[in-house]
Amino acid sequence: MGPYGGHVGFVHVLAPDVVKEIVSGVASATTMGAMTVASDAHLLSLDDWRARGEDNGARVELQEGVLIVAPRPTAAHARMAFSLATQLADQIPDGFEVLPEVDVIVDPRTPATVRSPDVILRSTAADDSAITPDQVVLAVEVISPGSRRTDRVTKRSEYEDVGIAHYWIVAEDRTLTALDLTPAGYVETTFTGQFVVSSPWELHISLDG
Structure with missing residues (x-):
């Protein structure tokens, strides 16, 4: 698996240091659908969620430990x-x-x-x-x-x-x-x-x- 991780089903599984980069990138998207992002090491806890830092304008939710990242509303x-x-x-x-x-x-x-x-x-x-x-x-x-x-x-x-x-x-x-x-x-x-x-x-x- 390279530095940008792999795929499990429809879930994008990424190395932890890539998660913030993805969140930042999606913040500028206007037409793409929601993206799922999970840590390669584990599904996120509530403490992980609270410690994730700024979302840079993206709309982010957590579904059973997986970050769901979407563009801002139209x-x-x-x-x-x-x-x-x-x-x-x-x-x-x-x-x-x-x-x-x-x-x-x-x-x-x-x-x-x-x-x-x-x-x-x-x-x-x-x-x-x-x-x-x-x-x-x-x-x-x-x-x-x-x-x-x-x-x-x-x-x-x-x-x-x-x-x-x-x-x-x-x-x-x-x-x-x-x-x-x-x-x-x-x-x-x-x-x-x-x-x-x-x-x-x-x-x-x-x-x-």
Whole structure:
């Protein structure tokens, strides 16, 4: 294996000293899909994640110890996420807040999983030192090219397993899938245009323009 490592399945396995170089390079990408990066020595722990240094503008998550590195969102993606965050912030009760792109520690055990939803809703009384699933009232993901399976399948399963009560997925065609947690798992409802959801509270949402 050369200095740039090899491949295992679809996961790029690189020598540790190359990881930061890859993260830096992906930061300038605009069209490529998400890339997975793992250390040749081991899958990453939560401590490894916290010690990784600057991401240089790339969007980075951790999935079962593997770094998932993606370009920054497109303008359309950012516009939709901002619109939803603004609409939520205008309607939620006192004592709650809307936060964009913060790290949520989905699983602290090694190999760790850390996600960065486009938007989360949580209590203002929650601990700022580490955001955990029990703090998250609602997580929102806006699908980007290359993220469809991750958002619809992988993150859905992760968020359901750790008890995130409400998960919204917004597709490229401006369709919102609202997932509400029940004892049997997530129950799915689909919305378009302008609509009202009843949970976590009554919220008037518009996906138009």
